[in-house]
Amino acid sequence: MEELLNEVVPQEDLERFERKYLHEFELDGEVSTETKFEYAFCLVRSRYTNDIRKMDDVIIFIILPLETHELKTIQKA
Template sequence: METLLEDFISDEDLKTCEKLYNDELRRGIRNPKTKFDYAWCLIRSRYPADTRKGVLFMEDLFKNGDESARRDYVYYLAFGKCKLKEYSSANRYIKAFLEIEPSNRQAKELQEVIQKRITREGLAGAAIAGGIVAVVVGTAFALLKK
């Protein structure tokens, strides 16, 4: 799962999906499958702005799209939020998915990755905070000695 999160769609494939989506829009066609495919391509982009746009499309599909595809939308929302390092949102989406389908292996793997990243980010944040406190305390002691 880590590998998939670090794998990016080629610019050529992204442009192909974008062209298809925009061509359909110009012709007045609102095909949820095309929008889903384009959203998934955007989520897999190397550029965070594209990933954000893909997540927004996926959220729109979840709210207004085919009810029978909602589980897919929720999974890819979790995936996109994880790529954006929005781990608490990703965690909420993947938990919602696992409530519906608790034995889904891919979803369980994504949940593990999200949990690891939450822990890693928390440890990094604690280390930074600890470093800041050490600098402040050191500076205070230095000033007191003068």
């Protein structure tokens, strides 16, 4: 179990799932549950703290489904 907690995701995996996440969102404003999970899984296992902070955006999509224009307003703030 401890090995899993200390595991760091390769940067190329993080980038691949980030592209997938953004692509789905740009298509129709929706992101599949699977893609949200994959991206979040990579973010929390990133070696960079800024990546972990991106989890806020993913959590918003999981907990509070927002309209695209509302999300853009939040991201600009």
